[in-house]
Amino acid sequence: MTYLRRLPKFEYVGARSVREVSDLLARxxxxxRLLAGGTDLILQMRRREVAxxxxxxxxxxxxxxxxxxxxxxxMTMGALTTFQDIETSPLIREKYGILSxxxxxxxxxxIRGVATIGGNLMGAQPxxxxxxxxxxxxxxxxxxxxxxxxxxxxxxxxxxxxxxxxAPDEILTEILLPATSKLSGxxxxxxxxxxxxxxxxxGAAAFVTLNDDRQTCSELKIALSSSxxxxxxxxxxxxxxxxxxxxxxxxxxxxxxxxxxxxxxxSWRARREFRLxxxxxxxxxxxxxxxxxxxxxxxxxxx
Amino acid sequence: MKxxxxxxxxxxxxSYDIAIPPWRTLLEVLRENLGLTGTKxxxxxxQCGACTVLLDGKPVNSCLLLAVEAQGKEITTIEGxxxxxxxxxxxxxxxxxxxxxxGFCSPGMALAAKALLDRNPNxxxxxxxxxxxxxxxxxxxxxxxxxxxxxxxAEMARKDVQA
Numbered sequence: 001m002t003y004l005r006r007l008p009k010f011e012y013v014g015a016r017s018v019r020e021v022s023d024l025l026a027r028x029x030x031x032x033r034l035l036a037g038g039t040d041l042i043l044q045m046r047r048r049e050v051a052x053x054x055x056x057x058x059x060x061x062x063x064x065x066x067x068x069x070x071x072x073x074x075m076t077m078g079a080l081t082t083f084q085d086i087e088t089s090p091l092i093r094e095k096y097g098i099l100s101x102x103x104x105x106x107x108x109x110x111i112r113g114v115a116t117i118g119g120n121l122m123g124a125q126p127x128x129x130x131x132x133x134x135x136x137x138x139x140x141x142x143x144x145x146x147x148x149x150x151x152x153x154x155x156x157x158x159x160x161x162x163x164x165x166x167a168p169d170e171i172l173t174e175i176l177l178p179a180t181s182k183l184s185g186x187x188x189x190x191x192x193x194x195x196x197x198x199x200x201x202x203g204a205a206a207f208v209t210l211n212d213d214r215q216t217c218s219e220l221k222i223a224l225s226s227s228x229x230x231x232x233x234x235x236x237x238x239x240x241x242x243x244x245x246x247x248x249x250x251x252x253x254x255x256x257x258x259x260x261x262x263x264x265x266x267s268w269r270a271r272r273e274f275r276l277x278x279x280x281x282x283x284x285x286x287x288x289x290x291x292x293x294x295x296x297x298x299x300x301x302x303x
Numbered sequence: 304m305k306x307x308x309x310x311x312x313x314x315x316x317x318s319y320d321i322a323i324p325p326w327r328t329l330l331e332v333l334r335e336n337l338g339l340t341g342t343k344x345x346x347x348x349x350q351c352g353a354c355t356v357l358l359d360g361k362p363v364n365s366c367l368l369l370a371v372e373a374q375g376k377e378i379t380t381i382e383g384x385x386x387x388x389x390x391x392x393x394x395x396x397x398x399x400x401x402x403x404x405x406g407f408c409s410p411g412m413a414l415a416a417k418a419l420l421d422r423n424p425n426x427x428x429x430x431x432x433x434x435x436x437x438x439x440x441x442x443x444x445x446x447x448x449x450x451x452x453x454x455x456x457a458e459m460a461r462k463d464v465q466a
Binding site for chain 2: 005006007008009010011012014035038039042043046055057059107108109110111113114
């Protein structure tokens with residue numbers, strides 16, 4: 001069996017610029033795959049789930065590795081930003097703590113040092129951890145193709161299981177995040193067996209913005225991982241808390257609505273019924289922790 | 304399909320010029336082309352950490368990295384840890400604490416620990432645990448490894464004071 005664990009053959013080009021990647025991709029879009037961190041693609045190739053004829057290495061495309069504050073108070077990061085960058089970037093930790101929290105829950109040091117945000121999104125796996133928190137932040141992704149570039153809301157990026165709306169010649173180059181209010185906070189929680197190095201069985205992200213009264217919810221966004229064929233925003237659950245205070249009953253109803261909107265499947269990792277229980281529990285905890293973060297921030301003036 | 308790619312790798316301070324097919328991983332090249340078999344091959348999925356090497360001081364799973372993409376980086380394998388026949392304090396501590404039984408996870412563990420101590424010379428027990436979360440050991444139960452890493456940190460701090 002040993003020979004099977006070698007990688008299938010391919011031709012390799014190490015790209016240096018987005019333009020070069022774009023040209024290479026446009027030439028043979030169906031036979032080419034882009035290699036970022038490789039923590040997913042190399043495994044898929046080893047298992048012979050994919051065997052691209054051409055591999056374009058992105059590690060040398062330095063223009064895609066950046067984290068930048070925007071003039072409007074928002075932020076943008078390049079597709080090659082690693083999980084470790086997201087975990088440790090002072091800017092992200094301060095303004096988008098939910099993302100650093102998400103990064104720190106994935107894999108181990110070895111994986112986080114190479115795995116990239118662009119790869120996590122383009123992989124389009126329902127168990128990927130970053131789509132849910134990014135959706136609650138209102139993230140958009142920039143796609144660059146042979147006919148120019150466009151922005152797509154991440155919420156609309158995954159039309160069905162395992163797929164994105166990116167055309168075969170398009171590259172995801174950056175992720176854009178809107179500015180957040182001082183009265184906002186987020187939390188991403190997930191359940192997995194080993195508490196490290198494991199696939200997410202179910203995850204819940206919540207991002208809440210309070211009204212100026214600091215007591216009622218102005219807006220709540222909730223999105224789930226591994227709870228549907230695609231990363232899923234549960235809109236009714238989020239809308240329910242709008243204008244309300246955080247009470248045990250309101251939280252219970254929010255979680256119940258999230259369960260109604262979710263479409264988890266049964267797999268060898270977990271049965272549908274178990275996932276629904278997890279969604280209920282994780283949603284409640286994530287909303288509560290997000291809310292508590294706002295209160296701590298508002299009172300402590302951290303932002 | 305072009306079969307052989309000339310590449311240049313810097314491993315433990317030595318430069319190697321070789322020709323390999325692009326689908327060779329760094330793990331395969333280290334073990335099979337360079338004969339550096341201290342780096343272990345195990346799960347090939349990034350789960351076990353046995354194949355860990357340092358790339359510019361950062362731990363990576365060499366089974367998930369193409370050798371062509373390791374060019375221009377300083378690669379450190381377990382063979383590069385001892386100097387002039389003298390064990391690195393981490394290696395010594397592993398021996399003294401019984402942190403090595405079958406030894407299969409030890410190279411990866413030691414390198415992950417080195418990366419941690421280079422960054423954080425005085426880690427808490429929790430920080431040590433987090434640093435080796437990507438490493439499986441089926442013999443020791445981990446406690447001896449955690450003790451060894453903390454002991455090595457203390458030993459290295461003592462040496463720094465003396466020097």
